[in-house]
Amino acid sequence: MDGYDSIVQEKLDAVMPWIGMYIASASAVCTLAMAADLLYGFKRKKLWFPCKYFSLSATSLTLLAVAMKIPMDLNTNMLHSADLLAKLGSLVFMSTAMANFMSSLGSMNDKELLANIVALGILVITIVANVLIQHIQLRQIPKYVGVVLLPTISVMLLLVTFVSLAITIPTTKRSLESKYQEKHRVALAEEEVVQRRESISFKNQRRKMMKYWVMAETSNPQFVMARSVVCTTSTLIPLLPAIMLATSHIKLIMWFKDLSFGTAASVYGGYTRWIIVIQSIGVVVGTIAPTLRWFIDVGFKYSTTNYYNVRDEFRIETYWIQTLVDWRDNFSSLQIRQDKCTKYLHDAKWFILTFCIGVQILIVLISKLVVFICALLMSPFFLCFGRINKFLMWLLSKVMTSDNNGNDQLGDDTDINLTSYLLLLEGEAELPRRILKDIVRRADNTIQAGLKKQPQCLINLLTKFVGFNGVGEFDSNQIPSLHSYEPPNCWTLPVVTLTTIAVALPNIAKDKKDQLVSSVSEGLSLAKIVEKTFNTNAQLWNIKKAADVSWVRVALCRNWLDMDLRKTSLKVKTSKEVLQKLSNKAGRTIMEFKREVKDAYMENPLYWPVKVVAANSMYRVSRTILLSCEAENEVTDDGLFEGISVMIADILAACLTNLAHVITTMCHRNAIEKREESVQEAFLLLGKTEQILELLQQREWPSLDHDKATYIDEWRAFFCPGGDDDPAVQLQVII
Structure with missing residues (x-):
């Protein structure tokens, strides 16, 4: 019977390299998706890197579940050098992927948000549980414990920050929508005055729509999530495991004097090295966007921090805990009866949610403290960088005095006071002028793209x-x-x-x-x-x-x-x-x-x-x-x-x-998650129909x-x- 079992086991192990190829393929798809988001952010000059191709969804979670096969494998001997490196690389790859699609939480409605957070929680808890089981069984092997401990903690901390951000999203969207509707009423009143005095032209149409572009860009839930302190702090969490992975690579390469990473004794065979290489590339690619996002957010924090009144910097805004407060104080789900069971249920609910509120406040305070300390530590660099940038801009203005495209571009819109249409959350400092210039520039680039597609x-x-x-x-x-x-x-x-x-x-x-x-x-x-x-x-x-x-x-x-x-x-x-x-x-x-x-x-x-x-x-x-x-x-x-x-x-x-009316309607009809995309389509349509609008204007x-x-x-x-x-x-x- 033992011989028969060994034959069966050998046949099963023979197909495991194909599973390794499957893991490498899933990791490659995730890496390409992160690279696509990185290129899209650079192309659109959105250095907060919106999640367009790699976001929290059923597809990405399925791919990550396949890519995490190695750390969840409890039965395979993976204590050799290459096998341990593959296990470490998979956990770091998971934390890097989570840091990349964190801002995508803002693009979901409440049902999608709940479903995706629950699915992510199940995947992360399953990974952590399997790793802990292995840790308990192999606690006498120091090299294994040292490999898995730090990346496992980082994955768990990222899950906590995901939940913390998800709780704030419904309240954040309601606040932004309320401010948007208020600004929309102001914009409509201004349009009525302009239409009584001026004829509708391409230039006036662009100027009118620019308000909605600014509102849509700054109220984009992904952008709001990316510039929040919790998201900024969470981008630091995968950096230490990534540094640990890089150190392990260097040590093994120096030890074996080549790029073989040592021996791999697991049943995945030669595909173990492919998994190491692909997931390591994924970690490098996936680290760029969160690092740049952190750098920009910290630089913005440095320029807006009130160092004379530090107490205001650590004030907890209402939207961080409003959802939990509403849940705690909502009695509609409980049927009011005069019995002890109902009272105990209400007390349990109250204490649990009060504890969650305390945890949320603690997370926000720690995040603000981390960002504040980073801003202080980086202040010499930002000060030096700012002076060099001013000098270069002054030198450029002297050399190219005739080229005033960028200033004229924003100057065309200063008379309608675009800064008043920046939608910010409670306690947020006003965005820098360069961000407003980038927003206007993207709008004009979209119109130019439409001009090239005129029918x-x-x-x-x-x-x-x-x-x-x-x-x-x-x-x-x-x-x-x-x-x-x-x-x-x-x-x-x-x-x-x-x-x-x-x-x-x-x-x-x-x-x-x-x-x-x-x-x-x-x-x-x-x-x-x-x-x-x-x-x-x-x-x-x-x-x-x-x-x-x-x-x-x-x-x-x-x-x-x-x-x-x-x-x-x-x-x-x-x-x-x-x-x-x-x-x-x-x-x-x-x-x-x-x-x-x-x-x-x-x-x-x-x-x-x-x-x-x-x-x-x-x-x-x-x-x-x-x-x-x-x-x-x-x-x-x-x-x-x-x-x-x-x-x-x-x-x-x-x-x-009806085109002018259509274009204006497209700017403000859709839900907040789709509004930026709708406004972009409106600007593209404006450029595409410029000659048509001018032609129709010539007729009564x-x-x-x-x-x-x-x-x-x-x-x-x-x-x-x-x-x-x-x-x-x-x-x-x-x-």
């Missing part, structure tokens, strides 16, 4: 529009309905229908059709943003879906309802034949739907199949154009194509008059309120208040 094909199409008459003329009320009810219109469906007709016209050069399709494709992408921002009701969902489905087939396959538009344009001789074919095809589709469907529920056009919605639009638009053509004696194919292009340009132009707009201007049916009602359409008037636009 030139769409801009060329919009140069054809001279007014907005096409909005009221693409669908004539003289066309009888084929159904009892007519579905409402959205911006995209008539544009798709008109483009389909233009693509099907005969005797039109292919490059002109392709150019129109490219222009409309760019226009629809912007029109969808308008619809997504304002038309949030479910009534238009099916209509917009019909436009999307139809456009994919037209743009990619030149096909509409199984009708090949290329073949159709080649078979027919005149444009009227094409219009008649499209009208007949659409009419048959609608009539078949009426015959086959007997459900009264489907009488509502909001529930029609998308092909029926598209057919109804095609029927009405093609019949309207036919009606216009009959009012004229001579209709050329090129003239009709140009007329349809003008009508498309009119509709898209009317839709895009109808006097429609913002709420009405977002719906095409409101525009149609404005241009056709009586509901009567004159085909001759339509003909002037189309032909």
Whole structure:
């Protein structure tokens, strides 16, 4: 039986090197994610290094659980030099990873925060429990105890700081949101004054939006977490284990005179060295961001510390303990009854939470003390660095007197007092001016990125529009309905229908059709943003879906309802034949739907199949154009194509008059966790649509309120208040 057991054990051990490769792969993915966050922070000049690719989530915790296989392995003999180094490296790698994604706590809502903290706690406690079991069993081996003790303590301390920060997040977000809403009301009041005196221009739009950019950047929960004293102090925790790991590397390399790190006797085989190398690289990469974050925070603390009133520096702000106080004083979860059990439960809850409040206060005080001492110790360096920096800036200003881009950039915004829109927590000192300059510079860089992506094909199409008459003329009320009810219109469906007709016209050069399709494709992408921002009701969902489905087939396959538009344009001789074919095809589709469907529920056009919605639009638009053509004696194919292009340009132009309102709305509509991303998209859209906004400004707009201007049916009602359409008037636009 012993021989059989040994054979089975050998077979099981034979596959363990593959497990080692799995551990090395998971460690490599985590290392790459930390490196990506590091590069992203440098690229965006956010030296507090937001967690974009490596954050606290189910994915990162799963990868870390795989990477921690070695310290959690209780049955493998890992007392040789390379094996012990792998165990030490794994624990240091874990503490470094935790220090990197600590600021990501701010980007989670309450449910995600609770779930991720619990999951992290389970993983850390499991690691610590396994290490302690090994420590108890191997306490007579000094080299093992010396290896695991310090990194295990650092991992546990980091978990405590994670919990401490997580407790403050709900209160912090409420405070920031309250301040944001207050500043938002002030900004709206200023905008009303500006709009009464000035016309809306690209420059004024940028200036107005810059307030929201500053508020979104400074109230970004990740940035708030990164500049907190607890997060700053926690970045020091992995440094000692990292130094210990580096020392162990140096000792082993000197001892063995090469990079072999000694022998590895564990069942993981040669992959043990791969794990050591990859996790050591991960520690080096992962140490950079927390160290720089600590350096910047300490430097900021040095410049803002009131050394004459040190007592204020150690004041505990309300938001640190407010959540725990609310939990302690909340009686709603306990059913009030006159018995001893309820009293004991309440007393136990009160004492436990009071103890937690004391621990939280102690953590904050220690963190403030550490940051204060670091600021004092580093003060000679910061003083010297500050003077050198001032001298270099003075020298640069003398050499490059003509280059004032940075000053002008901020100077353009000083008149609106951007510093008043910095959102800070209670007790926080005002951020340095250079941070405000960096924030403004990032905003302008985002606009510049948008300027490089301007839709030139769409801009060329919009140069054809001279007014907005096409909005009221693409669908004539003289066309009888084929159904009892007519579905409402959205911006995209008539544009798709008109483009389909233009693509099907005969005797039109292919490059002109392709150019129109490219222009409309760019226009629809912007029109969808308008619809997504304002038309949030479910009534238009099916209509917009019909436009999307139809456009994919037209743009990619030149096909509409199984009708090949290329073949159709080649078979027919005149444009009227094409219009008649499209009208007949659409009419048959609608009539078949009426015959086959007997459900009264489907009488509502909001529930029609998308092909029926598209057919109804095609029927009405093609019949309207036919009606216009009959009012004229001579209709050329090129003239009709140009007329349809003008009508498309009119509709898209009317839709895009909402862009300024869309961009402003994007700046302040989303939740605090997503607000910075939304504001960044708004600035990118502002740069992308600069020429479009300037082009639309040159035309006189109808006097429609913002709420009405977002719906095409409101525009149609404005241009056709009586509901009567004159085909001759339509003909002037189309032909």
